[in-house]
Amino acid sequence: MMEPTLSHYLLVSGALFSIGLLGVIVRRNLLIIYMSLELMLNAANVALVAMSRFNGNLDGQVMVFFIITVAAAEVAVGLALIVALYRKRQTAEVEDLATMKL
Amino acid sequence: MESILFNIFAVLAVLSALLVVVNPLSRNPVTSAMFLVTTMISISGLFVLLNAYFLAAVQILVYAGAVMVLFLFVIMLLDIQETARRKLRIVSLVMGFVAVGALFGVYKSSVEATYEKAVHETQALGQAAEEAEEDSEVVVGSTQALGQGLFSHEGGFILPFEIVSILLLVAMIGAILLSKKELR
Numbered sequence: 001m002m003e004p005t006l007s008h009y010l011l012v013s014g015a016l017f018s019i020g021l022l023g024v025i026v027r028r029n030l031l032i033i034y035m036s037l038e039l040m041l042n043a044a045n046v047a048l049v050a051m052s053r054f055n056g057n058l059d060g061q062v063m064v065f066f067i068i069t070v071a072a073a074e075v076a077v078g079l080a081l082i083v084a085l086y087r088k089r090q091t092a093e094v095e096d097l098a099t100m101k102l
Numbered sequence: 103m104e105s106i107l108f109n110i111f112a113v114l115a116v117l118s119a120l121l122v123v124v125n126p127l128s129r130n131p132v133t134s135a136m137f138l139v140t141t142m143i144s145i146s147g148l149f150v151l152l153n154a155y156f157l158a159a160v161q162i163l164v165y166a167g168a169v170m171v172l173f174l175f176v177i178m179l180l181d182i183q184e185t186a187r188r189k190l191r192i193v194s195l196v197m198g199f200v201a202v203g204a205l206f207g208v209y210k211s212s213v214e215a216t217y218e219k220a221v222h223e224t225q226a227l228g229q230a231a232e233e234a235e236e237d238s239e240v241v242v243g244s245t246q247a248l249g250q251g252l253f254s255h256e257g258g259f260i261l262p263f264e265i266v267s268i269l270l271l272v273a274m275i276g277a278i279l280l281s282k283k284e285l286r
């Protein structure tokens with residue numbers, strides 16, 4: 001078998017990103033949509049680390065470090081929003097959240 | 103050896119990612135969260151194969167640890183029952199698969215085209231260039247190397263680092279404020 005090259009890693013990353021996008025499009029549970037968003041962020045991370053490895057440049061990994069930090073902050077705020085929304089509306093399905101008024 | 107490990111981790115990551123999104127057996131968010139943990143750990147394995155050791159550790163600590171615990175807490179807090187087991191609309195499912203599949207197809211063909219072009223160019227440049235590429239040192243994302251890249255590289259990323267710390271503070275305050283009982 002041949003060694004995995006940059007294109008292999010990029011294909012894995014693209015597959016993960018597509019699956020995440022599929023989740024955002026198809027699922028209607030807010031929490032699962034959020035998990036799909038995490039999946040997409042991770043796909044981007046895989047692509048960045050692979051680029052960094054095959055181009056011999058560490059900046060990609062530094063970028064991933066920042067992405068992980070921002071993603072953690074985003075999850076904290078987003079989940080707090082979902083909890084607040086659930087308290088008001090007693091639902092976590094996006095179909096039931098069709099109005100902007102609380 | 104590397105290719106075997108790559109195949110294992112890649113297949114595991116993609117399969118469990120699919121099970122997060124479209125699990126035919128269970129629509130329970132907890133199941134999805136558990137499969138997401140598997141995906142995160144496989145991605146961390148890919149990071150190890152890419153010599154990004156520090157990021158592999160951070161991936162497990164932050165994603166498989168902190169973020170997923172947060173998700174599970176919220177799932178339990180909301181206490182979502184599976185009572186209203188709504189059907190996925192078949193039309194939206196098919197359309198979603200078609201749209202995303204088409205996007206992935208475009209991506210795959212463009213990656214392969216770029217890669218083939220790069221290979222051709224390397225061959226055109228001859229053996230010397232190929233050997234030079236072989237010799238180019240492999241970056242190892244150890245903690246030391248990443249710290250030096252972060253802080254001591256022509257000014258480095260010190261300003262982004264400070265901005266991110268403010269972002270974390272803002273996110274923390276925001277999360278606390280949003281979780282208060284009376285949201286005004």
